[in-house]
Amino acid sequence: MRYAIIGAGLSGLTAAYEIHRADPTAHIDVLEAGERIGGKLFTVPFASGPTDMGAEAYLAARGDATEFFTELGLRDSLVSPSNARSLLYAGGELRGIPRGGVMGIPAELADASATEPTVSWEVGGDASVGALVRAAYGEEIVDTLVSALLGGVYSSTADDLGVRATIPALAQALDTLAESGEPLRLSSAVKLVEEGRRGSTASKPVFGTFRGGYAELYETLAEKSGADIHLDCFVSSITAREGGFEVKGGVGIYDRIVLAVPAPTAAVLLRDIAPGASPHLNSIRLASSVVVGMKFDAAEGLPEASGILVAANEPGITAKAFTFSSRKWPHLGDRGGALVRASFGRLGDDAAVRMDEDELVDIALDDLHRITGFDGRAAGLSEIYVQRWFGGLPAYGVGHLSVAAAARGEIARIEGLEAIGAWAGGVGVPAVIADARAAVARLTGAGN
Numbered sequence: 001m002r003y004a005i006i007g008a009g010l011s012g013l014t015a016a017y018e019i020h021r022a023d024p025t026a027h028i029d030v031l032e033a034g035e036r037i038g039g040k041l042f043t044v045p046f047a048s049g050p051t052d053m054g055a056e057a058y059l060a061a062r063g064d065a066t067e068f069f070t071e072l073g074l075r076d077s078l079v080s081p082s083n084a085r086s087l088l089y090a091g092g093e094l095r096g097i098p099r100g101g102v103m104g105i106p107a108e109l110a111d112a113s114a115t116e117p118t119v120s121w122e123v124g125g126d127a128s129v130g131a132l133v134r135a136a137y138g139e140e141i142v143d144t145l146v147s148a149l150l151g152g153v154y155s156s157t158a159d160d161l162g163v164r165a166t167i168p169a170l171a172q173a174l175d176t177l178a179e180s181g182e183p184l185r186l187s188s189a190v191k192l193v194e195e196g197r198r199g200s201t202a203s204k205p206v207f208g209t210f211r212g213g214y215a216e217l218y219e220t221l222a223e224k225s226g227a228d229i230h231l232d233c234f235v236s237s238i239t240a241r242e243g244g245f246e247v248k249g250g251v252g253i254y255d256r257i258v259l260a261v262p263a264p265t266a267a268v269l270l271r272d273i274a275p276g277a278s279p280h281l282n283s284i285r286l287a288s289s290v291v292v293g294m295k296f297d298a299a300e301g302l303p304e305a306s307g308i309l310v311a312a313n314e315p316g317i318t319a320k321a322f323t324f325s326s327r328k329w330p331h332l333g334d335r336g337g338a339l340v341r342a343s344f345g346r347l348g349d350d351a352a353v354r355m356d357e358d359e360l361v362d363i364a365l366d367d368l369h370r371i372t373g374f375d376g377r378a379a380g381l382s383e384i385y386v387q388r389w390f391g392g393l394p395a396y397g398v399g400h401l402s403v404a405a406a407a408r409g410e411i412a413r414i415e416g417l418e419a420i421g422a423w424a425g426g427v428g429v430p431a432v433i434a435d436a437r438a439a440v441a442r443l444t445g446a447g448n
Contacts, residue, residue, distance in 0.1 A: 077210045080205040094371065132186065160395055267281035290344045296338040324339075
């Protein structure tokens with residue numbers, strides 16, 4: 001059996017590993033248009049040690065991911081973060097992020113004497129996170145807190161994101177309220193979510209990462225997949241042929257195809273064999289972002305926090321967030337000095353992503369100084385790395401789950417074809433892994 005996997009990011013490499021595990025005799029070609037493997041996972045060899053410039057943590061509360069890493073022999077490489085809290089910069093000052101609530105959405109109005117209005121919601125429906133929160137709590141909570149928290153995950157504002165795909169537990173709670181006939185108040189739904197998760201992760205760290213960076217994961221997957229990995233391999237089309245699929249850019253005819261690419265790329269590649277999927281895939285927008293990694297010789301003056309989120313409406317600040325990696329992760333703090341990641345870019349606003357590198361670094365240093373008082377230039381900026389992610393994240397708009405399901409329904413009509421990735425399975429390392437494993441089980445019959 002011959003398999004072609006298009007894309008050597010986390011989803012593609014996980015698929016290759018799972019195929020090899022299910023059928024060690026299979027021939028697997030991984031066709032990657034870029035010059036390296038890993039996709040949105042990217043560990044850079046700083047002089048002080050390996051440093052992630054893409055995703056830098058995973059949701060350890062999801063046990064399936066940790067079990068998968070253990071299966072790969074990486075359990076001893078997993079580390080947990082410190083107890084340092086994140087801060088919010090809003091209104092020209094730093095403040096603690098309120099505890100409780102759901103993605104910055106509080107469980108009650110700030111003014112206890114005010115009457116909370118009901119919200120519009122249909123069972124099984126969807127709505128913009130921003131519109132929903134604004135209707136219940138007003139403008140300020142959306143722009144200062146909710147968009148800041150969601151922007152760190154999805155590189156989009158609350159107005160660009162749908163509740164059902166981005167905060168599914170809240171959508172389910174709203175469904176429950178609607179079915180019960182109770183007044184549809186957002187605070188009641190948030191409280192239901194809080195009750196449902198109470199104690200579920202009390203004894204476990206919420207996040208984790210790899211001591212040597214995510215390269216440990218993607219390099220292990222590549223090594224254990226038994227696949228032939230072809231870099232700088234541009235695939236321009238897939239055509240159905242007698243006995244399988246012809247991949248322009250691949251080697252020969254393949255029995256099975258796995259597309260592990262962003263939605264718009266998948267739309268182009270499916271135009272001949274699954275044209276019905278393309279309109280759905282093309283409707284999924286992509287957000288761009290850029291990460292500026294900075295290593296300072298000294299850490300004096302850097303807040304004792306894991307990082308800072310910046311309110312979306314904050315004037316005079318370009319960065320959307322700072323991660324104080326050396327404060328957040330003890331193994332990075334042990335290297336000495338300070339390691340800081342500055343993040344820029346939201347859906348529809350990629351001006352910073354396209355800036356000249358020197359200008360972008362200057363803005364990162366200036367924003368950091370203005371927000372925290374930490375003078376990075378005086379502290380000694382010894383290493384810099386700028387990583388741009390053009391179209392790095394799918395924006396889960398209103399109705400995204402229906403769009404993804406419709407695309408997959410069309411793809412499922414073609415035997416031997418699967419499409420995976422964050423657009424379909426969810427943003428975040430555990431979700432991408434789970435989606436890839438499920439797709440391979442369907443493809444190989446391993447789940448039967």
